[in-house]
Amino acid sequence: MKETIPPHFRFSQDQGSMFFFLLECIFIVCTCSSASAPKRRCVYYDSPRNHQYTQAGRVSGSVQVCEATSCCVGFFWMMDGQQKVDLQACDMHEHSCPDMHCKPQPRFNKMIKCVCKTDFCNSNISWISEDEEAVGSPDGTMRTTIAVVSVVLLFLMVCFWTAAKRGRSFYQHTRENPSSSCDVSVNPQCSCQEANQSIIDHSLIELQQVVGRGRFATVFQGKYKGSAVAVKCFPGGQEEKFRAEKEVYELPLMKNAGIVLFLGSGTKPHDTSFFIVMQFAEHGSLHSFLSQHSISWTSAFNMCLSLSQGLSYLHSDLQHNGVHKPSVAHRDLSSSNVLLRADFSCVLCDFEGSAVLRSCVGRQWGRSHTQNFQGGPEVGTLCYMSPELLERAVNLTSSSFMLQGDVYALALILWEVWMRCSHLFQDADVPQHLLPFELELGPNPSWEHLIHHVCFMNQRPSIPPPWDVLPEGCEMKRILTDCWDSDADARLTASCVVNCLMSLQSSNT
Numbered sequence: 001m002k003e004t005i006p007p008h009f010r011f012s013q014d015q016g017s018m019f020f021f022l023l024e025c026i027f028i029v030c031t032c033s034s035a036s037a038p039k040r041r042c043v044y045y046d047s048p049r050n051h052q053y054t055q056a057g058r059v060s061g062s063v064q065v066c067e068a069t070s071c072c073v074g075f076f077w078m079m080d081g082q083q084k085v086d087l088q089a090c091d092m093h094e095h096s097c098p099d100m101h102c103k104p105q106p107r108f109n110k111m112i113k114c115v116c117k118t119d120f121c122n123s124n125i126s127w128i129s130e131d132e133e134a135v136g137s138p139d140g141t142m143r144t145t146i147a148v149v150s151v152v153l154l155f156l157m158v159c160f161w162t163a164a165k166r167g168r169s170f171y172q173h174t175r176e177n178p179s180s181s182c183d184v185s186v187n188p189q190c191s192c193q194e195a196n197q198s199i200i201d202h203s204l205i206e207l208q209q210v211v212g213r214g215r216f217a218t219v220f221q222g223k224y225k226g227s228a229v230a231v232k233c234f235p236g237g238q239e240e241k242f243r244a245e246k247e248v249y250e251l252p253l254m255k256n257a258g259i260v261l262f263l264g265s266g267t268k269p270h271d272t273s274f275f276i277v278m279q280f281a282e283h284g285s286l287h288s289f290l291s292q293h294s295i296s297w298t299s300a301f302n303m304c305l306s307l308s309q310g311l312s313y314l315h316s317d318l319q320h321n322g323v324h325k326p327s328v329a330h331r332d333l334s335s336s337n338v339l340l341r342a343d344f345s346c347v348l349c350d351f352e353g354s355a356v357l358r359s360c361v362g363r364q365w366g367r368s369h370t371q372n373f374q375g376g377p378e379v380g381t382l383c384y385m386s387p388e389l390l391e392r393a394v395n396l397t398s399s400s401f402m403l404q405g406d407v408y409a410l411a412l413i414l415w416e417v418w419m420r421c422s423h424l425f426q427d428a429d430v431p432q433h434l435l436p437f438e439l440e441l442g443p444n445p446s447w448e449h450l451i452h453h454v455c456f457m458n459q460r461p462s463i464p465p466p467w468d469v470l471p472e473g474c475e476m477k478r479i480l481t482d483c484w485d486s487d488a489d490a491r492l493t494a495s496c497v498v499n500c501l502m503s504l505q506s507s508n509t
């Protein structure tokens with residue numbers, strides 16, 4: 001006989017699947033309703049810069065019929081009060097666009113962007129204020145209700161999609177490495193432990209030659225207690241930078257093979273300057289080394305692995321014996337801020353722009369950082385900046401964006417290393433060392449050129465065709481493209497890069 005279970009009992013027994021069933025229903029309803037809706041039509045402006053947007057829908061003259069989005073996008077330059085079209089198309093990057101009209105969202109300098117959701121709404125910037133828009137619309141309340149319902153539905157879909165995506169990547173990662181986790185989320189516990197301060201008397205240091213000159217400090221080779229050291233000297237005016245860098249080095253558990261060894265710090269009483277003493281890295285910066293040497297596959301691999309391990313450690317949030325190391329975002333990762341030790345392993349240095357991602361009563365999650373709105377953020381080296389940071393499309397103090405920005409920069413450095421690896425150019429000459437985008441934009445690209453190239457054209461350093469036929473080439477390419485993805489959320493974490501590199505090596509031996 002067939003067993004009948006009372007409905008209320010069935011529900012309580014299977015709440016989890018009911019929840020997912022409901023979500024699925026919402027998803028199906030939304031999908032069906034969007035499938036039956038007419039396709040969005042946007043103004044299309046034909047310029048070489050928007051060739052990537054041709055994939056967003058069928059173009060016929062100056063009209064584009066959108067395939068996978070209902071949003072139109074417009075980029076305009078403002079010149080002498082006049083708007084000049086830069087790009088108009090279906091917005092393949094945005095799937096949510098609450099605005100009916102092309103409402104200006106200022107970008108850098110004189111660029112304005114708008115994303116909107118009515119047919120041909122991207123033809124012109126609409127200078128209508130929100131109030132006017134609400135008053136001018138006869139069915140404003142109805143539209144608002146529809147908008148609210150759509151946003152709630154969309155939000156549920158995004159939650160569902162994000163949970164599914166996270167679950168998938170977590171599963172994939174834990175399968176690859178069951179003992180570790182990709183999670184670099186910030187530990188909610190307060191990390192206000194006392195710093196490991198170590199004051200050094202400057203009279204015990206013997207300064208020798210200058211080995212590096214940066215924007216804020218000069219680095220000398222020196223001697224301290226009989227050992228070779230590097231001494232980073234900050235002039236009196238750079239006290240803030242000195243304190244910021246010292247704060248990172250003095251965090252608990254910062255001693256790690258991937259981070260340059262901090263020995264102490266001090267002040268010079270007579271000229272009120274400040275200094276930080278570190279272990280001396282015999283081969284200098286990765287940038288200067290790659291400029292002078294091509295490298296073998298083994299050296300390239302060890303450099304990439306140690307660099308990724310160092311970054312993964314820096315990003316990690318750890319508790320050990322009651323001591324808490326918060327996650328730290330470097331925020332100025334470049335081949336000049338990576339040093340090479342005697343054994344050619346990489347260590348990270350230069351933390352004056354870093355953000356310590358912790359929460360303490362009365363403190364911020366990340367240290368605040370000043371920004372120069374004329375020339376872009378003061379923190380970071382231009383050509384290593386991720387698209388979202390270049391565009392300022394995100395909250396720059398968000399911890400996840402800072403960490404994802406580091407991963408983008410990591411990809412560019414891995415590319416720099418591999419581009420000097422003789423094994424990867426078997427029958428050809430190894431190309432000279434080049435900074436990312438140096439080939440395309442020259443050694444000192446402007447902010448505008450980088451935004452155009454990296455954000456609008458979605459270009460990345462080119463991967464040489466010979467890599468396609470190498471057994472490791474495919475995986476290397478995948479690591480690079482997954483780390484420099486224009487969608488920051490889609491990027492790998494630093495600890496996942498370590499795992500990918502490990503599997504690259506094991507499949508190669």
Ligand SMILES: Nc1ncnc2c1ncn2[C@@H]1O[C@H](COP(=O)(O)OP(=O)(O)OP(=O)(O)O)[C@@H](O)[C@H]1O
Pocket residue numbers: 211212213214215216217218219230232260278279280281282284285288336337339349350352
């Ligand atoms: N421990 C070290 N051992 C050897 N060389 C070092 C060491 N620390 C720094 N250098 C050299 O000094 C250069 C500048 O160092 P650093 O990046 O810390 O200075 P900065 O003033 O903060 O520069 P930036 O302009 O990148 O902010 C490095 O690129 C490297 O060549």
